[in-house]
Structures are given as structure tokens and as C-alpha cells.
Amino acid sequence: MARATKTREKTKTKTKVRGGRVVTTTTTKRKAKGTKTKTTTETITELPAKRTRRTPEEARAHILAAARAVLSELGPDKAGLKDIAREAGVSHGLVTHYFGTFEALVEETLALQVMSARERLLSALTDGEQITAARVVHEFFEVVDDPLYGRLAAWALLSGRFENDDFFSRRNKGPASFADAIEAWLAASGRPPIDRDELETMMVLAITTALGYAIGRETLWDSFGRTPTKARDRRFRDLVGDVIERRLTRDDPG
DSSP: OOOOOOOEEEEEEEEEEETTEEEEEEEEEEEETTEEEEEEEEEEEEOOOOOOOOOHHHHHHHHHHHHHHHHHHHOTTTOOHHHHHHHHTSOHHHHHHHHOSHHHHHHHHHHHHHHHHHHHHHHHHHTTOOOOHHHHHHHHHHHHHSHHHHHHHHHHHHHSGGGSTTOHHHHHOHHHHHHHHHHHHHHHTTOOOOOHHHHHHHHHHHHHHHHHHHHHHHHHHHHTTOOOOHHHHHHHHHHHHHHHHHHHHSSOOO
């Protein structure tokens, strides 16, 4: 009868931390009659990310960036605070601490897009650039051209947030401050003033036209048997800008 081969086995385990990872190396040595083998395996485990301490302003900005990403992907009808908290890597409670409700967070995301466009125009006025009605209309359309804006604006209208007394445009009076800036720019550049009522009416026309186009663009062109294209978008913007430009520069605004 053949004698069983005696095998000796020795195992060593070492653990090190490398670049935010735990690396566990296991080495097994086996020795039998006339043969030696050595097997090494590594197991890598990611360490939990260190929690970043943010100021309240940084935390709000971080959550808003996450909200934009989630709302772009899911839309306001399918997303919730938990989805946004997960994307931001923060607790649900922290999101509600800064924004209160999902509706308030969505509205804040919408407000950021509108305010960024207003800041671009105000900066252009301050820098002394040539500002025309067509340029203002273009900026309004640039805001609503983002598909996310159309979804959020439609949500605000359909959910009734648009009619609330605390809706952001009513709170911060953004359109009024922009009209003030246009009047100041006209005076500083030596240009003739524009009747305030006329200026505000043309701004309402530009805003509502841009908003309506963003929401109904696909359906409206399809109803003519047409496909919406960048060329058609540009032609529509130019037409609206020309109409407003002619109205504002005529001698008798009445």
C-alpha cells in the first residue's frame, strides 16, 4: 500500500493601508515531498470617505448641485428628497434643514438658473457692452433652452407654486431690478430713456414668449408637420427680438 504524502502548510496575513484602501495580503506556503508551492492573494477594501466639513453656504451649494443632477435625470415628478440626499452624499435631515421641503428645493434650483442669466446681463451692462433688445431676448431664451428649465417651469405652473406669494420672482423682484439696471445704463450711455411701463411690458413679453416656447416647442412645430431645429429656434428668437426692438425704439411709445 502506498504511503500518504505529508504536506506542510504555512499561512501569513499582512494588512496595510494604501491611498485610502485597506490591502490584505495572504501568503500560503505548501511543502510536500520534493515540491514547494507559494500562493499569494490580495484583498482590497475601500475605506469610507472622510466626511467633508462644509460651511452652510457650501453645503447649500453642494445640495443644489446634486438637485440639478437628479432633477435633470428623473424630473421633479419622479425625484424626491431622498434621491437628492443620496446624490449629495448627505443625510435626508440635512437637506430638509437647509431647504425644508422638496418643493422649496426645486424652486431654488429653478431660481438659480434664472439668476445666473440675470447676472450675465447685469455684468454686460456694467462693462459697458452694447445691449439691445435682441440681446436681452437671446439671454432669456438661453435660460429656458436647458430642458431642465422647461421641466421645472412646467412643474411650477402645474403645481401652483408659480401663483404663491412667496415664489422666488415675487420675493426678490428680479425683473424689476433688471429694468432698473437697463434704465441706469441708458442714462449713463447718453441714450434716450424708455417709458418704464413700455419697458416692463416688453420684458413680460420676452419672458412669457421664451417660457411658452420652451414648454411647447416640440408640440407646436409638430402641429405644423415640422421638426424643431436650431435654425428655426434662432429665427424665432430673432423675430421676437426685432419686434421688441422696433417697439422700444419708436418715437411714440403710446
